[in-house]
Amino acid sequence: MYLIGLTGGIASGKSTVAKRLASLGAVGIDADQLAREVVEPGTPGLAAIATEFGDAILLADGTLNRPALGAIIFSDPNRRERLNAITHPAVRRLTRDRVAAAGAADPHAIVVYDVPLLAEAIAGGLVTFDLIVVVHADAEVRIERMVELRGLTREEATHRIAAQASDADRLALADVVIDNNGTFDATMAQVDAVWTRACAAEARVAEARGVEATDGTRAP
Template sequence: MKIGLTGGIATGKSTVAAMLVERGALLVDADQVAREVVMPGEPALEAVASLFGQAVIHTDGTLDRKALGGIVFNNSELLAQLESILHPAIRGRMQLRIRQYEEQHPRQLVVADIPLLYETGQEGLYDGVMVVYVPQQLQLERLMERNGLQEQEAQRRIGLQMDIEQKRSRADWVIDNSGSLETTRRQVDDFWKSKDLP
């Protein structure tokens, strides 16, 4: 069985992912794969360099994320071009890793941790989607505290993603992470038992 795991920024997705891994799930993390596909020698990095020039490449051949961010984040057209290079590379590598896990460990749960799963239309690739949920006000407070942000900037970042209530309504399983860690852990346990996982 393979599931997509998503949520909003600062809802505790990584915490729930770690709890699933503790129970024996195999994790494929989109953020980690996103870093892998832009390593020196990777086709995606070469495509990024040919589009944006050597200004986005450090002298050691690695991607200069800060320079790239400075170019694309105020230019939606360039950001779309960057995403057209990175998203297929990330998705392709994730699907390959998921297939390998399914072949090598057919009885184990495979979890794909994808922050923008709904936003990028990937829900159909999985047997179901688990959303890690907290109410938006708590999400805002946690993000401000975690990243040391002013309210306006935190609101802006939350606004870049699909509304958490919308994600919750589309989910196959919801883990409400607004209480204690123990309460979250119990919900993960209940999910695990309901699926009769090894």
């Protein structure tokens, strides 16, 4: 199994890149989706959030009121840390399970873990990545996208960017940077190049393991 860590700031285009890789044959694991699963009704995660933030963050049907919670955590770093302390351990456990399941289903799979907090995943020893891909777009471009496509105010968009890791911190982790300041076609060409690289690397690893398994030596 070949594991790609995919990250990028909010509105950088990370999800678009993840979808393209999935269309090419990658197995996608979305950290945001896992984060939703661990706070579904009836989960310990949602119960802990309601205790910490109050019943006002629950909708009438018992599901999480995400806009209400977001308004709290994106304006208060301390409250955001309290939320992270509740959700991150559960997401880490689920991530390990999903990565292991993907490898068991297909030892030659190319798995893309789409995660906003990649630095935290690495520091926490969550998984070991074969390739780290960072999708990058300038802050002003991302603010404009959030205002136009998500209906946020500039102030809200700026707060959300500030609440995440800095561009410099993300870029410092990158093996590959996909520049998403330009056209869609230009971005997709970069994604396709990443896929070609990953396929070639997985094939080399598979060949080396095959040689080792048959005669006890490793391929060069």
